[in-house]
Amino acid sequence: MSQTPSRFQFKSPSTAAALALAAAVMLVPANFLPVLSTETPGRDRNDTIFSGALELWRHGLWAIALIVFTASILIPVLKLLGLGWLLLSVRRGPPRDSRRLTRIYAALDFIGRWSMLDVFLAAFLTGLVQFGEFSTVQARSGIVAFAAAVVLTVLSTQAFDPRILWTPSPPVSPKEASP
Amino acid sequence: MRPDAHLTCRLCGQDHRPIDLAPGEKALCTRCDAVLATGKRFGPDTALVFSVTGLILALPAAFLPFISAGKLGDERVSHLFTGVESFWGNEMQWVAVLIFLCGGLLPVALLAALAVLHAPAFFGWQPVAIRLLSRSAHHLEHWAFPEVQVLAVLVALMKLGSLVDVTIGPGFWFYCAMSLCLLVAQHSFDFEPLPPVQSTAGARAETSAP
Numbered sequence: 421m422s423q424t425p426s427r428f429q430f431k432s433p434s435t436a437a438a439l440a441l442a443a444a445v446m447l448v449p450a451n452f453l454p455v456l457s458t459e460t461p462g463r464d465r466n467d468t469i470f471s472g473a474l475e476l477w478r479h480g481l482w483a484i485a486l487i488v489f490t491a492s493i494l495i496p497v498l499k500l501l502g503l504g505w506l507l508l509s510v511r512r513g514p515p516r517d518s519r520r521l522t523r524i525y526a527a528l529d530f531i532g533r534w535s536m537l538d539v540f541l542a543a544f545l546t547g548l549v550q551f552g553e554f555s556t557v558q559a560r561s562g563i564v565a566f567a568a569a570v571v572l573t574v575l576s577t578q579a580f581d582p583r584i585l586w587t588p589s590p591p592v593s594p595k596e597a598s599p
Numbered sequence: 600m601r602p603d604a605h606l607t608c609r610l611c612g613q614d615h616r617p618i619d620l621a622p623g624e625k626a627l628c629t630r631c632d633a634v635l636a637t638g639k640r641f642g643p644d645t646a647l648v649f650s651v652t653g654l655i656l657a658l659p660a661a662f663l664p665f666i667s668a669g670k671l672g673d674e675r676v677s678h679l680f681t682g683v684e685s686f687w688g689n690e691m692q693w694v695a696v697l698i699f700l701c702g703g704l705l706p707v708a709l710l711a712a713l714a715v716l717h718a719p720a721f722f723g724w725q726p727v728a729i730r731l732l733s734r735s736a737h738h739l740e741h742w743a744f745p746e747v748q749v750l751a752v753l754v755a756l757m758k759l760g761s762l763v764d765v766t767i768g769p770g771f772w773f774y775c776a777m778s779l780c781l782l783v784a785q786h787s788f789d790f791e792p793l794p795p796v797q798s799t800a801g802a803r804a805e806t807s808a809p
Contacts, residue, residue, distance in 0.1 A: 484757045487754060533744045536701060539698060540702060543685065543751075544682050544751055546682060546689070547685040548682075549675075550685075554670050555670055564693075567697055586630065
């Protein structure tokens with residue numbers, strides 16, 4: 421018996437799950453491989469995302485350290501956990517708390533872009549700090565894995581269609597909210 | 600106004616009949632509370648004005664010096680795409696392309712899409728491919744991150760403070776202004792297919808009474 425192959429749909433829970441899983445895999449090298457190396461007279465160091473944030477903290481730049489930690493470690497992890505929760509909720513059938521899950525999706529969609537901070541930061545530093553033997557910053561392989569993880573999480577969020585959290589209903593007038 | 604005009608919530612798919620909105624007022628989805636449309640504070644042409652301004656600002660942002668750094672008499676000037684060149688030369692071509700797209704090309708493409716979407720209503724032209732442009736703008740929105748690049752540069756400046764002497768160049772300020780224009784233009788656009796020219800003169804048709 422022959423079966424008609426199903427057409428690939430980008431917006432589907434299975435695509436979102438596959439992309440989220442790929443992003444989770446990429447986050448491992450992204451967090452364990454160095455993303456930047458800094459060479460200054462008498463001191464060469466390779467930094468992972470975490471050690472970079474820790475170094476900022478040690479230098480008293482707490483606010484910056486928190487921004488880097490949130491954007492580069494917390495957000496990707498939270499995003500993957502959130503997507504996993506949404507995908508599991510959909511798998512169990514029509515969810516009861518659709519409104520809350522939709523809000524979680526909207527939040528995940530909004531925060532995802534901020535993970536690109538470390539990629540832009542690495543690009544900016546490697547482009548600017550090239551002073552030969554006095555001071556040089558180079559990008560390392562961890563940044564490639566991290567950029568891949570960011571792209572995959574953004575794609576995963578886009579592949580998840582939040583409308584599947586709801587059942588269709590007839591048109592109504594929207595609510596009005598004061599500014 | 601088109602009698603069949605309706606607002607569809609992007610998050611839950613609920614269809615709504617359009618209503619009138621005062622400036623600053625928001626229309627919320629009855630089902631998931633997402634913001635469907637916002638009453639324009641600065642008039643119906645806000646998105647057009649800010650998207651065209653953003654496009655103009657993008658030119659000096661791309662070509663003027665971003666940041667200059669000096670150490671022991673040696674000075675290095677960085678432009679918007681210096682990091683892209685650095686990654687490209689470091690065998691990380693696809694990351695270079697990603698940075699070029701998200702920080703440079705796509706924000707400009709989004710500004711251009713918003714300008715083209717709103718220009719017909721302002722000039723009284725016949726709109727072309729509104730639905731396609733609106734969808735493109737919606738997709739571009741997910742990949743245009745100029746505000747993240749601005750934050751990254753600010754973080755880098757703090758980080759570089761102890762390593763080298765840094766000076767902020769005019770390109771960075773133009774880029775900040777362009778990012779701000781894009782945010783305002785995006786915020787003023789509801790990503791719904793726009794109605795015909797006659798309907799958009801004055802109040803936005805998708806927020807008018809049924």
